[in-house]
Amino acid sequence: MRVLLSTYGSRGDVEPIMGLAVRLRELGAEVRVCAPPDFAELLAGIGVPMVPVGPSASALTTAARPAASLSERAAALIADQFEAVTKAAEGCDAMVVTGMIPAAAGALSVAEKLGIKAVSVTFQQITLPSPHHAPLAYHGKPFPPEVTGNRALWDLDAQSIEELFGAALNTSRVANGLSPVEGVRDYVIGGLPWLATDPVLDPWLEPSYFDVVQTGAWTMPDERPLPAGLTAFLDDGPPPVYVGFGSMPMRAASDVAQVAIEVVRARGRRIVLGRGWADLALIDDKDDCFVVGEVNQFALFSRTAAVVHHGGAGTTLTATRSGAPQVVVPQATDQPYWAGRVAELGIGVAHDGPVPTTESLSAALGTALAAETGERARAVAGTIRTDGATVAAKLLLDL
Numbered sequence: 001m002r003v004l005l006s007t008y009g010s011r012g013d014v015e016p017i018m019g020l021a022v023r024l025r026e027l028g029a030e031v032r033v034c035a036p037p038d039f040a041e042l043l044a045g046i047g048v049p050m051v052p053v054g055p056s057a058s059a060l061t062t063a064a065r066p067a068a069s070l071s072e073r074a075a076a077l078i079a080d081q082f083e084a085v086t087k088a089a090e091g092c093d094a095m096v097v098t099g100m101i102p103a104a105a106g107a108l109s110v111a112e113k114l115g116i117k118a119v120s121v122t123f124q125q126i127t128l129p130s131p132h133h134a135p136l137a138y139h140g141k142p143f144p145p146e147v148t149g150n151r152a153l154w155d156l157d158a159q160s161i162e163e164l165f166g167a168a169l170n171t172s173r174v175a176n177g178l179s180p181v182e183g184v185r186d187y188v189i190g191g192l193p194w195l196a197t198d199p200v201l202d203p204w205l206e207p208s209y210f211d212v213v214q215t216g217a218w219t220m221p222d223e224r225p226l227p228a229g230l231t232a233f234l235d236d237g238p239p240p241v242y243v244g245f246g247s248m249p250m251r252a253a254s255d256v257a258q259v260a261i262e263v264v265r266a267r268g269r270r271i272v273l274g275r276g277w278a279d280l281a282l283i284d285d286k287d288d289c290f291v292v293g294e295v296n297q298f299a300l301f302s303r304t305a306a307v308v309h310h311g312g313a314g315t316t317l318t319a320t321r322s323g324a325p326q327v328v329v330p331q332a333t334d335q336p337y338w339a340g341r342v343a344e345l346g347i348g349v350a351h352d353g354p355v356p357t358t359e360s361l362s363a364a365l366g367t368a369l370a371a372e373t374g375e376r377a378r379a380v381a382g383t384i385r386t387d388g389a390t391v392a393a394k395l396l397l398d399l
Helices: 011-026 037-045 057-062 070-088 101-114 150-175 184-189 228-235 253-266 297-301 313-322 335-345 358-368 371-381 388-398
Strands: 002-006 030-035 050-052 094-097 117-122 241-243 271-274 289-292 306-309 326-328 348-350
Touching: 002 011, 002 070, 011 030, 011 037, 011 313, 011 388, 030 037, 030 070, 037 050, 050 070, 070 101, 070 150, 094 101, 101 117, 101 150, 101 184, 150 184, 228 289, 241 253, 253 271, 253 358, 297 313, 306 313, 306 358, 313 326, 313 335, 313 371, 326 335, 326 358, 335 348, 348 358, 348 371
Parallel strands: 002 030, 002 094, 030 050, 094 117, 241 271, 241 306, 271 289, 306 326, 326 348
Antiparallel strands: none
């Protein structure tokens, strides 16, 4: 069986795909991936063939002032999907599609055109209509304040997505011999979407508007040893606090680094600073700080006193699995949701807002470092499943 895994987004959209790719290969499937060019090295590291699609996801995310509107950028992404995914899907029997809505809509359209069975997957349930949570508003398209009911808000969500991406999708579909679709969001969700999240960290609640297959989160065992310099730093003192914001640009990165380092030092702790797409950097040459780039996050987090991060789905899962208490400083999209889940589970703190101050971060870190938070974080860590990618791989092959 030949399977194409298609995504477009940040690392949090790509790493789960890598976990599924590894499990599919173990079950005898031939796998290839269509993803942004940023992740070619990561995929090469596990020996999975990759077809790059679209512009750099990092460049698209960190651009200070995008020259094109969201609709124009979506049109370009969709066109890129038709070109790259059509090439990547040649000879495939099934597709797994995830990532940004316009990109996913384009990839699913290619599957439809080629007659390939496709499964639509999300790594955060807040993109799925539900009576238990409200949708996220798109930038520049806030929901009317007088609308508060979930059903009405989800109707407005469908309308916003249609206005942003409908014309762009249907232009490409018609150009490729497909009929227009009415309702981009529902087209992407499909009849039976898969939710690749952990049922403890992210429980899908019933009753709902439709059925969902929750497979568990897709993780990939990371056997990489930590760099020698980092290991020496960890061995040389008590567990440090990790601070990093992953794929978030953090335009005030230097100020954030300054605040974080000063707050951690005031608590008598050492710090490991994750460089990330924000390019966080040390503020001096004192030996209580260490900056890291790409590392085995699970191995690192397991040796920390606490993890301060942006609340991406993948980072939140990894921190939760590690048993480290968390301070989540959400920046955008689904991150406030994950911050809320961390707080609700009692395994950390949801910071109020995207910009930490000395006072706010100090208070949050104090709670995270409390003994009861650490005990709860370690208890919850033992309940997190690690078989989600295997479950999904078997389901896909059974299709």
